[in-house]
Amino acid sequence: MHGFANPARFLRIARWATPLCLLLGFALAAGALVWGVFFAPADALQGDTVRIVYLHVPTAWLGMGGWSAIAIASFTEIVWRHPLAGIAARAVALPGAVFTALCLITGSIWGRPAWGTWWVWDGRLTSMLVLLFLYFGYMALDAAARGSQQARQGQSRITAIFGLVGAVNIPVIHYSVTWWNSLHQPPSITMGKSAMAADFLVPLLIATVGFSLIFGGIVMARMRTILADEQAEARLRRKAMRAQAPVAGEAW
Amino acid sequence: MTETFDQWQFVIAAYALGGATTLGLAVYSWLAMRRAEARRDKVREG
Numbered sequence: 001m002h003g004f005a006n007p008a009r010f011l012r013i014a015r016w017a018t019p020l021c022l023l024l025g026f027a028l029a030a031g032a033l034v035w036g037v038f039f040a041p042a043d044a045l046q047g048d049t050v051r052i053v054y055l056h057v058p059t060a061w062l063g064m065g066g067w068s069a070i071a072i073a074s075f076t077e078i079v080w081r082h083p084l085a086g087i088a089a090r091a092v093a094l095p096g097a098v099f100t101a102l103c104l105i106t107g108s109i110w111g112r113p114a115w116g117t118w119w120v121w122d123g124r125l126t127s128m129l130v131l132l133f134l135y136f137g138y139m140a141l142d143a144a145a146r147g148s149q150q151a152r153q154g155q156s157r158i159t160a161i162f163g164l165v166g167a168v169n170i171p172v173i174h175y176s177v178t179w180w181n182s183l184h185q186p187p188s189i190t191m192g193k194s195a196m197a198a199d200f201l202v203p204l205l206i207a208t209v210g211f212s213l214i215f216g217g218i219v220m221a222r223m224r225t226i227l228a229d230e231q232a233e234a235r236l237r238r239k240a241m242r243a244q245a246p247v248a249g250e251a252w
Numbered sequence: 253m254t255e256t257f258d259q260w261q262f263v264i265a266a267y268a269l270g271g272a273t274t275l276g277l278a279v280y281s282w283l284a285m286r287r288a289e290a291r292r293d294k295v296r297e298g
Contacts (some may be wrong), residue, residue, distance in 0.1 A: 018285075020280055033267060048259040055270040098277050099288045113257040174289075214278060221281040226290035232295045 005084045007227060016222040029058075032207035041199050052110040053185030054204055058211035059103040060200030063131060064170055066096025066215070067163075070138065074163030084223075089163055090142055091222035095215055096134035104128055106135075115183050126185040127169060134166040 036054035043050035073089035076082050107125070108118045119125065140160045177186045188195045196204070 018282075021281070026275075026278070033271070037263070037267070049262055051263045052266045055266055059270065097278060097283075100272055102270055106270055108267075109262050109266045113259055113262050133269055201291060211274070214274060218281045221278075223287040225281070225285045225288040228292040229286070232288070232292040235292075235295045 005082055007084055008161030010084055010228065011110055011224065014224055016221045021213045021217030021220065025210050025215075027210070029210030029214060030208055031202045032203045032210055035203040040203055043200075043246050046114055049110055049113050050200070052106055053200065055208045055223065056103060056106040056110060057204060059099045059106065060128070061208060062192055062211055062215050063096060063103050063128070064173055065212075066092050066099060067131060067166060067170055069133065069219075070096065070163040071167035073130065074160035078157055078164070086160065087226050089160065090226060091219045092209040093139050093142065094222065095218045095222060097139065099211075100128065100132045100135060100213065104132060113182075115233070117183075120183055122182040122184065123180035124173065124182050127173040131169055131173060134169060138162055138166065143166050183217050 006014060011104045033054055036051050040051065042048045069092045073085045074091070076085035104125070105139075107128075111120075112118050141162055145158050173188075176182065177184050194201050203214065
């Protein structure tokens, strides 16, 4: 496992995996959305608005999955001081925030015709909004920590601790519809079983695989960006130090 | 009094927003990656 997390090995794999994930992901997601819009049946109660499920549910799962990935990477960074773990967590934050925001907005668009309101302050919606704020907090903290001397020396673990603590919200989101009364429906898909008919379930699962691949491709692209920036900065620092060395010697 | 909705307007709005945002984020991340890797290669050569 540690061998795969070597930055050079990661770059070798990511070079072909990034475009593959993005292309395959967009093909699957687009196919599933077209299926959902034109070929899947309308729901008996909700009518055509049920088609929003093919976008809303994958973005919800990926918003939560993104923070789970941040928590796992943060744990790895704290315990094993792994060089790629912190980079992976930083790379997940932006797509995680964007997919969480998409989940909230598509949910709101769905809620208006289905519930008669754009927003209610119930457990599921509120805990998902808290997740979006956690992502914003994580990105702000990361930007601040990277500017500090400690972070430049690789000693700042504050974002990793925040990533771990924020994971408390994930089970709250998951169980919010069973713990509290909610307009939001209870989970339709649980481990190994589904309350959804196959007509809805198959395009939903394909859309989820497609969006997951897109998410993975974006995370890899962002990890490559962070690695390339760090390599360029390190090389520029070494050049600057070499340029200063003879001057310092002369002064001595 | 009951409200009547054209349900397709909500479906189209959700899909347009979701599709444009996802595509935009992917293109932005890809271009940022290409820029950063080109800068790293330039620094390496220089």
